[in-house]
Amino acid sequence: MTPASDGNTHRPTGMAPRLLELADELRREGMAVGTSELLDAFEALRAVSWADQAEFREAIAATLAKSQEDLRLLELVFDRFFFRAVEREAVGRGLKEGAKRKGVERMDLDELRDRIRDALRDGSDGELRDLARLAIAAFGRQGEGSGVIGVDVQRIRRTLALKGESRRAEPQDRESVPRERLRQFEGHVRRELERELIERTESLAPARPLRDLDRALPTGPAQDLAAVHRVVAGLRRRLATHGREHRGRSRSSVVDVRRTMRHSLQTGGVPLDLRYRPRRPRRPELYVLCDVSTSVTSASVFFLSVLHALHDSFRRLRSFVFVERISEVSDVFERERSFAAVSRAIAGDAGVADVSGYTDYGRVWLEFLDGVVDDLDHRSTVIVLGDARTNGREPHARVFSKVAARAGRTFWMNPEPRLYWNYGDSVMAAYEPYCTGVFECWTTKHLEAFVNALTAQR
Amino acid sequence: MVESILSPVSVDFVSIEETQTALTGAGYLAGGSTALVCYLAQRLGKPVLVEGPAGVGKTELAKALSRATGRSLIRLQCYEGLDEAKALYEWNYRKQLLRIQVEASDAGWQEVKDDIFGEEFLLARPLLTAISEERPVVLLIDEIDKTDQEFEAMLLEVLSDFQISIPELGVVQARSQPLVLLTSNNSRELTEALKRRCLYLWLDYPDVERELEIVHLHAPDLEESVARKLVEVVQMVRDLDLKKPPSIAESIDWARALLLLGAENVDEEVLRRTMSIIVKHRTDLDMVAERVGVKLTDGLIGSRPAG
Numbered sequence: 001m002t003p004a005s006d007g008n009t010h011r012p013t014g015m016a017p018r019l020l021e022l023a024d025e026l027r028r029e030g031m032a033v034g035t036s037e038l039l040d041a042f043e044a045l046r047a048v049s050w051a052d053q054a055e056f057r058e059a060i061a062a063t064l065a066k067s068q069e070d071l072r073l074l075e076l077v078f079d080r081f082f083f084r085a086v087e088r089e090a091v092g093r094g095l096k097e098g099a100k101r102k103g104v105e106r107m108d109l110d111e112l113r114d115r116i117r118d119a120l121r122d123g124s125d126g127e128l129r130d131l132a133r134l135a136i137a138a139f140g141r142q143g144e145g146s147g148v149i150g151v152d153v154q155r156i157r158r159t160l161a162l163k164g165e166s167r168r169a170e171p172q173d174r175e176s177v178p179r180e181r182l183r184q185f186e187g188h189v190r191r192e193l194e195r196e197l198i199e200r201t202e203s204l205a206p207a208r209p210l211r212d213l214d215r216a217l218p219t220g221p222a223q224d225l226a227a228v229h230r231v232v233a234g235l236r237r238r239l240a241t242h243g244r245e246h247r248g249r250s251r252s253s254v255v256d257v258r259r260t261m262r263h264s265l266q267t268g269g270v271p272l273d274l275r276y277r278p279r280r281p282r283r284p285e286l287y288v289l290c291d292v293s294t295s296v297t298s299a300s301v302f303f304l305s306v307l308h309a310l311h312d313s314f315r316r317l318r319s320f321v322f323v324e325r326i327s328e329v330s331d332v333f334e335r336e337r338s339f340a341a342v343s344r345a346i347a348g349d350a351g352v353a354d355v356s357g358y359t360d361y362g363r364v365w366l367e368f369l370d371g372v373v374d375d376l377d378h379r380s381t382v383i384v385l386g387d388a389r390t391n392g393r394e395p396h397a398r399v400f401s402k403v404a405a406r407a408g409r410t411f412w413m414n415p416e417p418r419l420y421w422n423y424g425d426s427v428m429a430a431y432e433p434y435c436t437g438v439f440e441c442w443t444t445k446h447l448e449a450f451v452n453a454l455t456a457q458r
Numbered sequence: 459m460v461e462s463i464l465s466p467v468s469v470d471f472v473s474i475e476e477t478q479t480a481l482t483g484a485g486y487l488a489g490g491s492t493a494l495v496c497y498l499a500q501r502l503g504k505p506v507l508v509e510g511p512a513g514v515g516k517t518e519l520a521k522a523l524s525r526a527t528g529r530s531l532i533r534l535q536c537y538e539g540l541d542e543a544k545a546l547y548e549w550n551y552r553k554q555l556l557r558i559q560v561e562a563s564d565a566g567w568q569e570v571k572d573d574i575f576g577e578e579f580l581l582a583r584p585l586l587t588a589i590s591e592e593r594p595v596v597l598l599i600d601e602i603d604k605t606d607q608e609f610e611a612m613l614l615e616v617l618s619d620f621q622i623s624i625p626e627l628g629v630v631q632a633r634s635q636p637l638v639l640l641t642s643n644n645s646r647e648l649t650e651a652l653k654r655r656c657l658y659l660w661l662d663y664p665d666v667e668r669e670l671e672i673v674h675l676h677a678p679d680l681e682e683s684v685a686r687k688l689v690e691v692v693q694m695v696r697d698l699d700l701k702k703p704p705s706i707a708e709s710i711d712w713a714r715a716l717l718l719l720g721a722e723n724v725d726e727e728v729l730r731r732t733m734s735i736i737v738k739h740r741t742d743l744d745m746v747a748e749r750v751g752v753k754l755t756d757g758l759i760g761s762r763p764a765g
Contacts, residue, residue: 034654036655037654040502040657044502047502058495059498062491062494062495062498062657062659063657065658066653066658068644070658
């Protein structure tokens with residue numbers, strides 16, 4: 001997949017439009033690519049050889065990407081983009097990957113499986129690609145193709161009985177293969193499937209934007225807790241330094257009478273210079289309620305670690321977890337420093353009152369109102385982390401409104417995309433009017449928006 | 459270092475491979491895109507913004523670049539409250555005052571003014587020094603994320619046009635173009651304006667093989683098997699959720715310490731005694747002893763063959 005497929009490697013005439021298209025696509029995905037960056041990219045491409053895909057890609061990355069997130073995005077977009085560019089050429093010129101693969105017919109599934117497993121351990125990228133094609137061919141013979149690429153990839157993987165190493169597994173396990181490589185292999189399979197589809201239909205499906213979920217928070221139970229934690233660690237740092245940039249830049253509007261009078265002594269008691277009271281960053285008193293039921297399993301790992309981070313950053317913070325009933329876990333967070341220990345304690349002996357395993361929001365409000373409401377005042381902020389799915393039970397929105405009325409501010413973070421709210425047993429609409437703000441929260445971006453709202457000054 | 463008589467430019471890289479070799483020669487094993495970005499930085503004359511976790515060798519990269527190119531290194535350590543007077547230039551008030559006293563009262567206002575706002579009375583701070591050197595230097599602006607946004611804005615002029623405006627004196631143009639590295643631990647978001655002017659380089663912890671090479675480079679006498687085990691332990695420790703994960707420099711330190719102690723194996727005993735070299739927090743120490751020490755006893759580390 002050389003970028004300049006038509007062979008003019010001297011002048012970037014054929015390349016320039018491609019690069020501009022790439023930039024366009026990146027912009028559509030939300031990356032800020034300015035003209036100056038593009039100029040840099042062209043300049044950089046003049047300095048590296050195009051024959052090497054890695055160098056080409058890195059030169060683009062160094063000039064266009066400006067953060068770790070950008071790098072990740074670029075990685076996702078880059079492959080897709082140049083794959084499509086090449087395929088478009090091929091369709092345009094009526095090229096086909098002729099000659100059906102020979103010798104494939106002979107190989108049975110077990111042998112293929114072993115070869116793929118070996119290649120995953122220490123094969124080259126090219127080898128993986130070839131094997132991906134073989135796997136598709138073998139799979140096609142079984143006649144199980146669903147026609148949906150994403151589904152087929154997973155089926156092929158299952159047929160081959162490939163599983164990734166669990167993170168801390170002992171390396172002795174012969175069956176498992178390195179995760180990173182497995183992902184590469186899946187990428188190859190996906191690309192080859194796409195290629196076949198394009199060949200069959202002789203047309204290119206319209207480009208879709210990256211699914212947001214591809215970029216979403218790694219919250220799936222299979223995914224790493226460490227990844228979640230890295231996100232939150234960044235958040236914690238930002239919380240720690242937040243508000244600093246506001247200090248000094250905008251003056252508060254409250255006149256400090258005492259200091260003004262004092263200062264006026266220099267001018268004979270005439271207050272020429274007004275002194276203002278400095279603005280203090282808001283350190284709210286937080287009450288966080290976190291849903292840990294099964295309907296939010298994947299999100300609650302993430303939420304717990306957010307809670308964990310918040311505990312480090314805010315001194316006055318009380319946290320509660322609930323499923324059917326509510327229980328306070330502030331002391332667990334204070335006692336345990338490591339996140340793993342916290343989640344173990346909460347799952348185990350912190351006594352999450354969980355009889356049926358179904359969330360009962362109404363009951364939670366009643367209990368919360370009962371136990372805590374006297375402590376709530378206008379300085380306190382209540383944050384609810386949950387999907388507002390009551391399993392058909394009474395939502396008790398009126399009770400919630402009482403809680404919201406007592407507290408200064410009430411925020412709701414919902415781990416589901418806004419689209420799903422109020423469908424099925426979700427009663428988000430019942431609670432929404434009483435909240436200061438409701439947020440969908442399933443990517444880091446959402447989380448940041450929330451943190452900004454939380455730490456904003458009134 | 460390399461002396462060039464005619465041209466003020468010292469060693470310049472002409473290819474990516476050469477950059478890589480030169481950096482290796484300077485004791486820095488550049489991984490991934492590092493060499494490429496350094497090469498581009500020099501070719502395009504653009505500053506590089508280096509980000510990554512603490513202890514992956516961001517600052518060291520600047521030092522290595524200075525060694526590899528034979529340029530001298532000028533370092534500006536950033537901190538909260540850093541201002542122009544400490545980063546750019548400052549007027550030497552005392553000297554100015556002396557000058558005025560010597561002139562006494564008979565000199566005219568204009569003469570004195572022209573006189574005391576001359577270069578003689580200017581105290582150059584790192585940034586001004588960097589661009590007014592005859593021979594190009596490597597300029598390291600360390601931990602740029604510690605400063606406030608106002609300071610970043612001030613940097614823009616230096617970084618994109620390589621000039622500094624001094625109101626009393628006019629614009630000071632660069633005599634030579636420094637190779638600029640900015641490092642950041644990402645403790646706050648940098649402004650778009652600054653990022654736009656930089657190439658971006660993300661450094662991460664190296665994988666086992668690369669770290670092994672690094673350890674080899676700096677502690678060549680350490681036995682292969684010990685070194686491998688050491689690196690594996692360090693990587694495992696990094697995977698734990700520690701307050702401060704061990705940096706590359708610390709694994710090198712540890713390797714040297716093991717060499718001094720004449721350790722022939724990294725077992726639980728050795729780990730317990732020397733752990734404090736790589737782990738620097740009370741709570742972290744406990745966790746490492748608990749998690750990693752046990753595995754060492756069971757022989758779970760080091761049993762995996764190369765690759």
